[in-house]
Amino acid sequence: MSSMEKSELFKAVGKRIKELREAKGLTQVDLAGKMEGEFDTTNVSRIEAGRTNPTLYNLYRIAVALEVDLEELVRVF
Amino acid sequence: MSSMEKSELFKAVGKRIKELREAKGLTQVDLAGKMEGEFDTTNVSRIEAGRTNPTLYNLYRIAVALEVDLEELVRVF
Numbered sequence: 001m002s003s004m005e006k007s008e009l010f011k012a013v014g015k016r017i018k019e020l021r022e023a024k025g026l027t028q029v030d031l032a033g034k035m036e037g038e039f040d041t042t043n044v045s046r047i048e049a050g051r052t053n054p055t056l057y058n059l060y061r062i063a064v065a066l067e068v069d070l071e072e073l074v075r076v077f
Numbered sequence: 078m079s080s081m082e083k084s085e086l087f088k089a090v091g092k093r094i095k096e097l098r099e100a101k102g103l104t105q106v107d108l109a110g111k112m113e114g115e116f117d118t119t120n121v122s123r124i125e126a127g128r129t130n131p132t133l134y135n136l137y138r139i140a141v142a143l144e145v146d147l148e149e150l151v152r153v154f
Binding site for chain 1: 081090131133146148149151152153
């Protein structure tokens with residue numbers, strides 16, 4: 001498995017989350033609202049733009065809100 | 078998909094990483110040594126013990142070092 005640049009990885013996972021969100025007909029605001037606990041819409045947009053290194057727990061919360069398994073979020077190559 | 082407690086999630090992913098590492102016959106020191114860039118053995122042991130909230134990039138580096146796809150690390154339920 002070739003090693004991906006950091007920014008490539010963040011962009012790929014961000015793009016994946018955006019695809020899954022849009023497939024569910026949700027806006028970023030909708031997704032932030034469905035998240036367990038505090039999660040700002042700007043967090044959603046930064047993660048989708050690949051501009052941040054999300055933690056396992058935040059990825060998990062996004063997966064729960066999107067009603068998909070966590071592994072789906074990181075199935076990017 | 079039921080929502081898991083934070084500590085449950087970290088322990089489940091930690092346990093998964095330990096299983097994959099041991100299946101490859103690697104010690105924690107071996108794994109830390111195979112990681113791209115700086116990564117301390119104590120980081121490996123804290124992640125495997127579920128005592129930390131690892132970032133996407135650290136999970137990815139572990140997956141590369143274990144020669145498995147990233148989604149394998151988080152396939153925990």
